[in-house]
Amino acid sequence: MAEIKVGRPREFDIDVVVDAAIEVFWSKGYDGASISDLTQALGITRPSLYAAFKDKRGLYLRAIERYISSEECPPLVEFEAETDIRKAVTAFMTASIDYATKKGDGMLGCFLSNCVSTNAGEIEGVQELLRRAIEETDKRLAKRFELEKANGNLPADFPSQAKAKLMFDLRQGIALRARAGISAPTMKSDVEQRVAMILA
Amino acid sequence: MAEIKVGRPREFDIDVVVDAAIEVFWSKGYDGASISDLTQALGITRPSLYAAFKDKRGLYLRAIERYISSEECPPLVEFEAETDIRKAVTAFMTASIDYATKKGDGMLGCFLSNCVSTNAGEIEGVQELLRRAIEETDKRLAKRFELEKANGNLPADFPSQAKAKLMFDLRQGIALRARAGISAPTMKSDVEQRVAMILA
DNA sequence: TTAGTTATGTACTGAATAGTATATAACTAA
């Protein structure tokens, strides 16, 4: 498919704009974020927004897709980066807490957990994206465990799938607690115990 | 405080109305639920709504408070009702899955997790209510474990607090998965393993 | 240059929004 460019080029970087949209949706919610809120935060005009994303829903779906596919999710990245499996699990839990609490008041928790999930039954296409995000994260976590098993660092009967889901689900609890204003240090007091449990 | 009643009495049961409001907010979200949506579902007129709850936010806070304080939360109630602790934990997990998946499409998951949490940073008073809800649930769960310890059904060093939070956090994962359309049977395949882990 | 194409800026539209004014109905207390 040869890309033939004609006409005036777009004046903004679409990825930058979508990143900004994530922030707006995250802090205000889908219904709470008006087009004016968005255009102001994204630094583009209304017609540009509609030309690039068709409508508000189009921008929202695009934001979710970007959030899912980007390698930005710190807990997951840190889990995969740490060489020692115990340290990796610990990093996942710690990063989950930090990520959920460090951002501004409106962006506490997790974009998927505390924003997207609200519209899963309301906006066409959201539920599918959310489901894909969950299943892919489960797989990524389990993959690492399988690798450790192959290397003999985990017992052969280690239930990678179940443990992956366990870690994921625990993270949702952390996201909700962060959203409720519960502090990082409070949550971190349970990390060590949980890591031991996950690897038991 | 002697209640002196004067004038025309309210024609609707306020608790019934608030219950209906929970359903509307849960399925449409706070911003997504219009006053017209609400009055229609509650079967009352606009002026009645404003007279009884001051404004939309007042009704929302009232709905959250009722959801928290009511004994309706099935997982918690079943956890407290079962006599055997292992069966009780199993009941909690199973009921969490059933409760999150059995309701209509808009009401999947959990009202607190998948609706209220979205507005925690946006509407004055919501974060405090959410936090209270979490802390009280943690306490209720831990209390049961402490009771079992006193009766010698759990080891003396059983970390009731940590286990309570664990159960709560797992439930949030279940709520999110339900919201994403993941089925109850799929989630139930992990219950036995998780129960064993909680009581280990 | 020039024709064709696309993005942007301004200004707008019709619909939906939260909240209210006013009149009336229905109750209580005496």
Added chain:
DNA sequence: TTAGTTATATACTATTCAGTACATAACTAA
């Protein structure tokens, strides 16, 4: 009965909303 009080019903208002029309600016291809 009657005066006082409160809920309801209808109808409204001012605002905000998502989405768009139209003119203009800026680019590409030739």
